[in-house]
Amino acid sequence: MNHDEDFTEFAGACAERLRTTAFMLCRDWHLAQDLTQSTLTKLYLGWRRVRQADNLPAYAQKVLVRVYLDHRRRRSSTEAVVGALHEQGYRHHPDLRLTMLDALAQLPPRDRAIVILRYFEDLSVEQVADALEVPASVVKTQTRRSLERLRGLLAADQLALFA
Amino acid sequence: MTEELRSLLRDELSAERPPPLGDLVGSAVRDGRRIRRRRRFAAAGGGTAVAGVLAVAVALAGPYGTAPVPDAGVVVAASPSQTLDSRIPATPEAMLVLLRNLLPPGRTSDAAKAAHSDLQVQMSLDRGQGPAIIRVSVAGYPSLPRAGKPTVTVETLPDNCTQAKVVRADWPGGMTVQADLATCRMTAGGSTPTPLALTDEEAKAVVSDPRWGDGMDPALVRAGEQDFPHLATFG
Numbered sequence: 343m344n345h346d347e348d349f350t351e352f353a354g355a356c357a358e359r360l361r362t363t364a365f366m367l368c369r370d371w372h373l374a375q376d377l378t379q380s381t382l383t384k385l386y387l388g389w390r391r392v393r394q395a396d397n398l399p400a401y402a403q404k405v406l407v408r409v410y411l412d413h414r415r416r417r418s419s420t421e422a423v424v425g426a427l428h429e430q431g432y433r434h435h436p437d438l439r440l441t442m443l444d445a446l447a448q449l450p451p452r453d454r455a456i457v458i459l460r461y462f463e464d465l466s467v468e469q470v471a472d473a474l475e476v477p478a479s480v481v482k483t484q485t486r487r488s489l490e491r492l493r494g495l496l497a498a499d500q501l502a503l504f505a
Numbered sequence: 506m507t508e509e510l511r512s513l514l515r516d517e518l519s520a521e522r523p524p525p526l527g528d529l530v531g532s533a534v535r536d537g538r539r540i541r542r543r544r545r546f547a548a549a550g551g552g553t554a555v556a557g558v559l560a561v562a563v564a565l566a567g568p569y570g571t572a573p574v575p576d577a578g579v580v581v582a583a584s585p586s587q588t589l590d591s592r593i594p595a596t597p598e599a600m601l602v603l604l605r606n607l608l609p610p611g612r613t614s615d616a617a618k619a620a621h622s623d624l625q626v627q628m629s630l631d632r633g634q635g636p637a638i639i640r641v642s643v644a645g646y647p648s649l650p651r652a653g654k655p656t657v658t659v660e661t662l663p664d665n666c667t668q669a670k671v672v673r674a675d676w677p678g679g680m681t682v683q684a685d686l687a688t689c690r691m692t693a694g695g696s697t698p699t700p701l702a703l704t705d706e707e708a709k710a711v712v713s714d715p716r717w718g719d720g721m722d723p724a725l726v727r728a729g730e731q732d733f734p735h736l737a738t739f740g
Contacts, residue, residue, distance in 0.1 A: 346534060353530040361526065362518060371523050372667060372691065382533030387540060442513050461510045
């Protein structure tokens with residue numbers, strides 16, 4: 343199997359999942375599509391080295407998260423700050439019940455990435471630390487804080503998940 | 506807890522209506538090949554410039570190597586800024602003015618710039634059948650001089666309504682101008698079908714215009730400031 347066939351087979355198998363992760367990170371399907379394509383392009387360019395990775399899907403997730411955080415960094419200089427969410431209002435009005443994805447979107451980008459990689463992609467603390475280039479202790483601390491924040495945002499019936 | 510959290514996220518994701526994946530892998534491979542080609546081109550260009558400097562130095566030095574070696578700047582090929590010195594840095598607003606000027610008659614709306622790129626814009630064109638989105642991006646090496654004519658390709662992606670047609674002009678200098686023509690509009694409730702904004706020939710004319718680049722005519726930049734003072738962003 344040649345370089346391109348090898349890459350295409352891998353990319354075809356993981357593209358959908360990468361895009362789903364990208365969507366959870368950014369909550370925008372079009373941007374998720376762009377982020378996934380950028381990720382796949384980066385993987386293609388380094389494929390000879392990339393294919394040697396022990397855990398290719400985890401490596402692809404790592405590249406995706408970095409592409410997303412780079413995008414956020416570039417965007418932050420031009421982005422206006424939106425008003426803070428009235429958290430208590432969401433908890434006391436059933437009609438305004440937040441979904442888990444909404445709640446995740448309230449977390450800062452890096453913390454959101456940590457929760458998604460840990461709890462949706464099932465990466466270990468060490469793998470998340472490697473992906474985000476932060477110490478494992480930071481991943482643990484931020485995971486705890488993020489879960490506390492999610493608890494504060496979600497409705498009572500969803501809180502059972504955190505019991 | 507992990508499994509419950511994952512299950513809740515899965516349930517919420519299953520209620521989403523994502524657009525078709527389209528030719529994401531194919532696009533990534535094409536982009537990768539293009540970037541790789543340009544890297545080789547850039548490396549070869551650098552090598553040629555060095556070889557040129559050495560050749561001139563040897564010629565000037567003569568057989569005994571006594572003549573002074575000239576400054577590299579004397580013999581290196583003219584920089585792109587020298588050949589495009591009338592241009593000033595492009596802005597998304599100027600790109601929108603140029604796009605609007607290149608479009609056939611119709612009502613334009615939805616002007617916006619990409620959040621993650623200074624050289625990607627979108628506009629809707631309504632030719633009587635409803636607004637249809639066009640996105641134009643400039644990529645590659647837009648600063649290099651545009652000698653010759655671009656190679657223009659039209660690609661149809663039947664399962665990707667946001668890029669139903671991708672029309673691309675690849676210039677010999679390494680710049681690519683791409684127009685994505687949509688056949689849907691994404692809304693909170695899903696996607697609504699739209700007609701294509703342009704015919705193939707019209708789209709080819711748009712992407713082939715030599716005024717695209719990371720430098721643009723000052724008049725276009727000024728017009729952009731006036732016509733699009735508060736531009737929305739997408740992406």
